[in-house]
Amino acid sequence: MDRRTLLKYLSIGVAGTSLTTAVQSLASASGGTAAWGYTGSTGPSNWGSLDPAYAVCGSGTRQSPIALTNPIGVNFANDFSISYNSFSPTIKNTGKTIQVDCPSGSTLTLDGKIFDLIQFHFHAPSEHTINHQLGDGEVHAVHQRTDANGNVELAVIGRLIKGGYSSNSELAKIFNNLPQNSGGTTSPSVTFNLKKLFPSDGLLTGLLTPPPQYYRYSGSLTTPPCSEIVRWIVYEDMLQVSTSQIAQFTNLYSNNARPVQDDNDRLLLLD
Ligand SMILES: [Zn+2]
Numbered sequence: 001m002d003r004r005t006l007l008k009y010l011s012i013g014v015a016g017t018s019l020t021t022a023v024q025s026l027a028s029a030s031g032g033t034a035a036w037g038y039t040g041s042t043g044p045s046n047w048g049s050l051d052p053a054y055a056v057c058g059s060g061t062r063q064s065p066i067a068l069t070n071p072i073g074v075n076f077a078n079d080f081s082i083s084y085n086s087f088s089p090t091i092k093n094t095g096k097t098i099q100v101d102c103p104s105g106s107t108l109t110l111d112g113k114i115f116d117l118i119q120f121h122f123h124a125p126s127e128h129t130i131n132h133q134l135g136d137g138e139v140h141a142v143h144q145r146t147d148a149n150g151n152v153e154l155a156v157i158g159r160l161i162k163g164g165y166s167s168n169s170e171l172a173k174i175f176n177n178l179p180q181n182s183g184g185t186t187s188p189s190v191t192f193n194l195k196k197l198f199p200s201d202g203l204l205t206g207l208l209t210p211p212p213q214y215y216r217y218s219g220s221l222t223t224p225p226c227s228e229i230v231r232w233i234v235y236e237d238m239l240q241v242s243t244s245q246i247a248q249f250t251n252l253y254s255n256n257a258r259p260v261q262d263d264n265d266r267l268l269l270l271d
Pocket of ligand 1: 122123140222
């Protein structure tokens with residue numbers, strides 16, 4: 001299979017109102033539709049039946065997260081690049097997660113298309129597994145673009161988070177300032193750059209450092225309405241943080257992760 005064919009497999013071009021709904025839902029965590037959560041009768045195994053708008057959560061065939069295992073190895077060096085600006089974050093406790101909305105100007109270039117970084121947020125434990133191992137958490141950077149026909153596409157970069165190491169100073173700018181109550185926000189006097197939570201670019205650290213490896217597959221939002229509109233990138237290397245940093249988050253959200261879904265023999269690449 002050549003590169004062009006692989007990219008065709010990974011590309012997603014879905015038109016229509018479901019996309020608009022998905023992005024609106026993404027932008028406002030509640031969205032005015034049926035309540036959902038992570039336990040009991042409104043938990044992940046029941047999302048598909050809570051609301052007609054969530055049906056694909058139960059019936060979809062390209063759902064996320066998945067177990068990242070047995071990938072096809074490829075060598076698409078420079079398959080994507082990120083250009084993120086530093087900014088002063090306003091940190092939101094949405095009632096489902098901790099989220100930071102990003103000012104315009106930060107971009108992801110993927111498959112020759114430019115996506116705008118719109119927000120990032122966290123899950124605990126991780127949603128994806130890598131070789132069947134869960135992380136203690138996972139960060140998701142959400143990007144979107146609108147094509148020439150007005151259709152919205154999403155691309156999400158995920159990185160699993162593992163505790164038991166030294167404190168991560170960039171993450172501390174967020175986790176030392178978490179709004180404790182649902183609906184709360186904080187605006188600490190810090191300058192944050194999301195790129196510092198991702199692996200170093202091999203090109204920046206010298207030729208002796210191999211570029212970071214990452215998985216790619218086509219999937220969905222991991223929260224209702226679970227729309228199957230996402231180009232996923234997940235780094236193989238976990239972000240190392242301290243045990244107390246994990247606790248800062250899990251004191252608020254210790255279970256806001258959807259379990260892995262059937263991959264239905266989807267193409268999984270490791271580049
Ligand atoms: Zn997420």
